Amino acid sequence: MLNHVSIGVADIARARDLYDAALAPLGYRCLDSGEAHLGYGADAIGLWLLKEEGVSPGDPRPGLHLCFEAPDRSAVAAFHEAALARGGRDNGAPGLRPDYGADYFAGFVIDPDGYRIEAYCGG
Template identity: 70%
Template sequence: MIDHISIGVADIARARRFYDAALAPLGYRRLSAGDTHLGYGADAVVLWISQAARPVPADPESGLHICFAAPGRAGIEAFHAAALAAGGADNGAPGLRPDYGPGYYAAFVIDPDGYRLEAHCEAAP
């Protein structure tokens, strides 16, 4: 249903460093880049990031977050570690989330602009 999503950031170079590191373990890479934009995906851009004069990061009270499909638990653990090393903040360590489903394995981070991100896979309980 959704073709892509776009977010605005305060510092495109900082966003490039963060998303290059955080998305690589999930099998996503930078497919497009310019002075004011970045595009990430596996085969096609599904996440556009643009330099914004007044970015509006996700409000923790809004419930808005972006969830990336992961190839497995190891990818989720690497996503979480890479995101933290690249300036993100922990918002939920890798692990099973039985409230979401018996095999729901995920990790949660907050990017340097305040966007809440998740990496998820279904794993045997």
């Protein structure tokens, strides 16, 4: 169902300190890192921590992002269209996102409560 989860954080270094320690016993490690992101998983990234301006500790909405696995590109488009028809706000029309990966096809929506949701398919 979920392809990955992204969490907005105020301080990447502080987040890495906690997540490196807490996820190691579960068999997960940091697979990708940069000044504004960390990616955790075993063989593939399933959790992203993203530096977001204005995120305060205890405020989950601005940084919470859920990505749902879609079977194909038409399902991504249908997800986006249905969400907009039911009160969602466009946060990125369905399309290729080459900066995420050569075959990364996704559509993005902000739900009525401010949560960011995405449908994705690859290949």
